[in-house]
Amino acid sequence: MAHTAFTMVLADWVAVAATTEDGQILLVRQHRHGVDAVTLEVAGGCIDPGEEPEVAALRELREETGYAAEVVESLGWVHPNPAIQGNRCFLYLARGAKHVGPPAGDEHESVEPVLLAPEEIPAATRDGRISHVLAVIALDRALAWLSAHGQRPRP
Numbered sequence: 001m002a003h004t005a006f007t008m009v010l011a012d013w014v015a016v017a018a019t020t021e022d023g024q025i026l027l028v029r030q031h032r033h034g035v036d037a038v039t040l041e042v043a044g045g046c047i048d049p050g051e052e053p054e055v056a057a058l059r060e061l062r063e064e065t066g067y068a069a070e071v072v073e074s075l076g077w078v079h080p081n082p083a084i085q086g087n088r089c090f091l092y093l094a095r096g097a098k099h100v101g102p103p104a105g106d107e108h109e110s111v112e113p114v115l116l117a118p119e120e121i122p123a124a125t126r127d128g129r130i131s132h133v134l135a136v137i138a139l140d141r142a143l144a145w146l147s148a149h150g151q152r153p154r155p
Contacts (some may be wrong), residue, residue: 007084010085010086011046011048011049012088012089013044013089013134014047014057014060014092015044015090015134015135015138016043016044016057016072016092016094016138017092017135017138017141018042018065019093019095019096019142020067021097024115024116024118025115025118025121025139026043026061026067026115027040027041027043028040028111028114029113029114030064030111030112039132040124040129040130040135041134041135042139043064043065044057044060044089054072056090057072057090057094058094061097062100063103063106064103064111064113065097066099066102066113067099067100067113068098069094070096072092072093073092073095073145074091075091075092075141075142075145076090077089077091092138093141093142095151118143121143122143125139125140
């Protein structure tokens with residue numbers, strides 16, 4: 001029996017888990033229309049046409065948080081919702097992010113940087129303070145990468 005399938009064609013995305021110079025986890029508080037609520041998540045967004053994912057990750061980090069990093073580590077990629085979307089979300093870890101100015105998002109964004117201690121992240125992803133699935137997976141992979149490389153952020 002045939003049925004109609006609806007899909008969405010979307011640009012690829014990036015999600016950036018970041019640590020600051022003093023070892024805090026850098027997040028973004030912003031309003032999300034889909035849930036009509038303020039969420040706490042990692043910086044991220046669309047990759048512009050012709051833009052490399054790493055460049056988009058550094059750009060989104062700066063735009064949404066006012067922090068900058070020199071390099072990002074790839075944490076792989078995921079399909080955000082393969083049931084209806086064909087795009088990918090590239091995940092990154094930015095270490096040693098430095099505050100360089102106010103967030104510089106577009107007129108449709110109201111963003112506020114938030115710092116959490118690394119020890120707070122697991123509880124925040126379990127209790128719903130951080131509920132965006134792409135943020136949850138980016139943070140999980142980032143903490144695993146830091147632990148595996150002996151570079152867990154300082155408490």
